[in-house]
Amino acid sequence: MLKPLALSLALVLAGCASDTPDSSLPEGVAYLGSNLSQQVEVTIPYEKFELDNGLTLILHKDSSDPLVHVDVTYHVGSAREELGKSGFAHFFEHMMFQGSENVADEQHFQLVTESGGTLNGTTNSDRTNYFETVPANQLEKMLWLEADRMGFLLPAVTEEAFEVQRATVKNERGQRVDNQPYGRLNELVSQALYPKGHPYSWPVIGWMEELDNGNVDDLRAFFKRWYGPNNATLTIGGDFDRDQVLQWVVKYFGGLPRGPEVAPLAKAPASLAADRYLTLEDKVHLPLIYLSFPTVYARHQDEAALDLLAEILGGGKTSIFYKNLVKSGLAVQAGVGHPCRELACEFTMYALANPGKMPQLAEIVKVIRDSVDEFERRGVLADDLKKAQVGHEATTIFGLQSVRGKVSSLAHNQTFFGEPDLLQPDLERYRNVTAEDVMRVFNTYIKDKHAVIMSVVPQGQVALAAAPANYTAPGPVPKDQLSHADKVAQAKIEDDFDRSQVPGSGPAPQLKVPGLWQQRLANGIEVIGTLSDETPTTEIMIALDGGQRLTSAAEAGLAQLTATMMAESTESYSTEEIALELEKLGSTISVSASGYRTYVNVSALTANLDATLALLQERLFKPAFSDADFQRVKVQQLQGLQHQANDPGWLANTAWSELLYGDNSAGRPVGGTLESVQALTLEQVKAFYKEQFRAGNASIVTVSNLGQDELLPKLQWLGQWQGEGSRWAPLMAMPELAGPKIYLLDKPGAAQSVIKIGRRGVPFDALGDYFKSGLMNYPLGGAFNSRINLNLREDKGYTYGARSSFRGGPELGSFVAGASVRADATAASVKEFISEIQHFAAEGMTEQELAFMRASVTQSDALSFETPGQKARFLGKLQRYNLPKDFVEQQGTLIRNISLEELNRLAAEQLDLSRMAILVVGDKSSVEPSLRELGYDIVTLTL
The missing domain is CATH 3.30.830.10 (Metalloenzyme, LuxS/M16 peptidase-like)
Structure with missing residues (x-):
């Protein structure tokens, strides 16, 4: 095919x-x-x-x-x-x-x-x-x-x-x-x-x-x-x-000297004489079981069959693992993989248990083993092999959409196998795998074989583990047993040129902004598209204005719950049946919600586009919204929220949104809260679907190797879609942000603290104060070598990375500076953030920083339109904000001509610390005393 x-x-x-x-x-x-x-x-x-x-x-x-x-x-x-x-x-x-x-x-x-x-x-x-x-x-x-x-x-x-x-x-x-x-x-x-x-x-x-x-x-x-x-x-x-x-x-x-010769390492797959059980107590909500079986090594003759076995057992909604663990409600997630490295590979199985239904990991292991036995009895079906092989080929083709993807493939294959281009041999070795091969590797490496069995359980709940730990890992080599290397000097290299001179640049390349076409369907939906003929693929994005903005704060999570339900059964297909049809085509149809939009994204091999669009029509217009699907999906979303509550980054983002936007929908996570999602009903999902999935809310972006004349007729059925655009309720009053004031959210035992400092700002614009503020921020916190990152990461060693940015949407915007920092450097990091922001607001950027920003931002446009995904995002922005087709050129002119005085005026206006909040998510008992020494009021938050 x-x-x-x-x-x-x-x-x-x-x-x-x-x-x-x-x-x-x-x-x-x-x-x-x-x-x-x-x-x-x-x-x-x-x-x-x-x-x-x-x-x-x-x-x-x-x-x-x-x-x-x-x-x-x-x-x-x-x-x-x-x-x-x-x-x-x-x-x-x-x-x-x-x-x-x-x-x-x-x-x-x-x-x-x-x-x-x-x-x-x-x-x-x-x-x-x-x-x-x-x-x-x-x-x-x-x-x-x-x-x-x-x-x-x-x-x-x-x-x-x-x-x-x-x-x-x-x-x-x-x-x-x-x-x-x-x-x-x-x-x-x-x-x-x-x-x-x-x-x-x-x-x-x-x-x-x-x-x-x-x-x-x-x-x-x-x-x-x-x-x-x-x-x-x-x-x-x-x-x-x-x-x-x-x-x-x-x-x-050419003049660099050879290093010592490098001999290849011997292949070294692992072997186990018995099952090894491990238990880790962690700050988690969902117990996790993870099994790892030793197998072969990269490009071993059995690697391809093992990869396909993993896909058949646990890849997606058509797999045995999904049916027995996720659809049954016993687990929130489950899967199987076969990660391979140069010297050894591992066959892995995992499940995140649903603690509301079956928290005991020993019982989950039993279901996993029963699922493996079921596969052995059933054998490899024709559709099993087809979907796994087509999926591999589609992944290969989609991976060639960027120069980086192609270069990475060449470099990888040369480094490990001495042959840069192995695409064709790889396609053939996966195509040639038979059902008998899959069963053979199953019997050789998995059936009745030993594994490492890892239980990760919430702290204090060791009784949930699959079995008592029977293995203790060795500790690090003691310091007194190490020998240190002798001093090494730089080798002397003779050149006939001066290496200290930075080479110049050639003539600036001609910017290739995607050519585009626009047309409206019979119902007024605007379609904007561009030709991308480097791979035989098609990307279609249907954007529906609304998303969480159509809901109240009390209904937070409804847009995402509805989007998730759109991936379940339809009037004509069960969840598994439609997933199988897509897998056999090598296509994906995903539905996702954001604060202001719901997106329907289609990726297809162009030869299979017609069949994919038939499935899109089914998914878009005929969702079943069954009660069984709803109950399962809702439980998964609730368990996911409890899982995320252990992630400091999620806690910080959630608290930050509420600080800035209060009881507006933007003040709640798109996934909702435990309270809001628990209260949601199937009737609300059906009502939201009717409100959101209307032609009047929709716009379409396409990137394909098909031209307008070939592609547009395939989309005419969308012209029969009905419904006016939805109206947004007025925004509620925003919280006061008189500051600076520290808001402290306790994360007991946190190894690091998450810091956010900022305020509400202007909404998105392509040429006004929002865009100009982003230019102003570039040397402060927008680039890797910005003032903030060099200070906190390179000079102080407080963090892995620190940034600041302006973010804007259709009606709201913000400025935020932040980082995840060492717990013992929390107060010192807040102090440095404040110092950098205040100094930049007072003094502004330098002439050198202005020149750096101009060169960097202007020339980066050459990288902005390479892949179909990049082209789709560009067209989507142009369409969403009704931008002129030459807005990129207009931005370039603005960057070249904007004055230092205007940028520094914006710095003084936008970086006023008295209008900012400071959020810290960390171990309150350890960080609060030093934070109080900074002299700011501290408000303790709860979520």
Whole structure:
């Protein structure tokens, strides 16, 4: 069924590349081949080279957008660390942004950001990658930056930088692991699944005790061992001149010396002689059970069949797990997966128990085992295999919609398998899986096999665990048993150019704003669309004005509950039947609610669009709204709210909305409160559906490889939709925000505190004070290297990240500055926030900051319209706010001409601290005394 789609995709992608490679190459570069003339269904065109120092270079030319994506992947992750020295690979993800011999501290962020680009780095167990997406004219500068930190990082690895980033890593762990419900699950399961000393037995972020035990010489030695060019792959995709890029790569990378040779690690799947039970008491509401079975390793011959087995057992609403656990009401969520890594894979099963129906995890485990037995008796159905295979192919195609997606695929496959483009072999190995293969791997790896069985239970409720714990994880290696590395010096590198000179930029690329078409259907619904022919896919977004704004505060959660019910049964299909039909097409239809809108989003392979739209018509116009669906969905939403009440970020957002907007619908979470959702009835859902799902509320955005003449006839049935637009009730009076005043919400035992400081502001506009205020805020808290982030993250080490922003909708807006900070730095962080805001309001931005903002915001437009999703959001904004088609150009003119005086006037007006509230969500007993020392009134909140 997908063959024609894949063929059309190959034509689109291959059309961006030349047919044969040029034989003339710069000295020091060897040509290793390409797939430019390969005739297969799906391919990412590339050329592959190797420099004399061992650096692998992959080029993927794509001139469809005026941008480039640069990725440097080092074949080093936490698996390469020494026992007792965990976290070093992730630590280097941070250190590699802190400057190098010719790049000053924070200059990397500054140069990329002012170029209009984005950047980041990620670390996993097997590799670390660094990447930038920038306008095409900035490519040389990116190569200079990446080469400098590959060859000249050690001078920047100072004791001071080491300590700052060690604090940042601790804050990251506090925010993402220790302060998150279930945050420690994966690292504890890995300790039990893999024996001590196995490369996967410690977490990527590391044990903090071991990070404390390391020193700067250990870190420098780790860099010297693993970050040489011969252990790296440089992948460049986008709009560039091939010959020029080769010259730049040789210039900046060619002189860097090889590092030590790197031998591949042996594959090391885990094995268990018996079930291992673990129990974690956590600040959670929903008990969780998690089973992990050892299997194979990435690209093992059984990997594909295991992936499809996982999808059949627990993927979506057509799976056995969903039927027996979620639809039965025993669990709020359940699923099965098969995550694979270079050395080992795991087959995982989980369920979040519904404590109102079956909190005992031993009983949930029994249902899981019964479900596995049911699968064995039933076997693999034809539809099982079809939906899983089509789903894999659709995911592959949708993943190729951005240059970053294609570059990431090339870099990954080259790093681990030595072959950049594996799309076609991957499609074939999943297509070739048979029902017999699925049953064989089930019998080999799952049936009657041992697993790590992890119970996560609310604090003080160990009796809910599946079984008593029978495994104790080993502790970190003691400090006195560690040996430290000798000092490592920076190697001397001779160049025939001055590396301290920042390369210039080429001519600014021509901005490619999507061309669009507009037309109204017979009932007046406006359709706005654009052509996007890089992949054979179609995105349709139906936006319905209203959302939670159509409800009272007492009905909070009704819009979302109705949206969730729209994903259940219809007049002609059960929930499972319509889900199966969509899965067999590789399509999705999702319905979601927000504060001011309900959205219906459709993603489809274009060849399957007609069948997908038939299912959309069923879902949109014929929801069943059965009582059985309602009772189950309502319980899930209530349990979800109780689960979210343990998340400090959700608590902060909820309290913040109420502080700003009071008893208006905007003052309540879209998901509602326990009180409001408990009171909702099926009759209210039906009434809200009639109020919200009207033609008069609707507008449509399309992004497709079909043109207007082909696509619009497929949407004519929407022209028969009836109903006038809904009227919004007047807003109620807003709360007074005379300040500054601290509002404190207690989160006992919180490892970090969440801080929000701000006020109500102006609603959205594209060219007025709202837009200008965003420009004003950019150097204060809008960029990574803003004043607020550099202060709290880089200088003080209080947080993993701090920001400020202006947010605006159709009738309300706000300014908010915030961060999640170390609990012991709560008061100090509030003080620094206030100091930065007050100083900026009084003094404004500098001329240098104005120039930085202008360069960054203006050039970033080149990255704004690449993917179908980006195009849809652009068209949706244009349509929602009735903006002129050239509003992007008008914004560019405004940015170039706005004066420092006008921006600083806005700073004084918008950043008046006397009109702001300060919210702190944290452990009241530990943070309140130091907060009182700040001298502000403190009001204790409850939710």
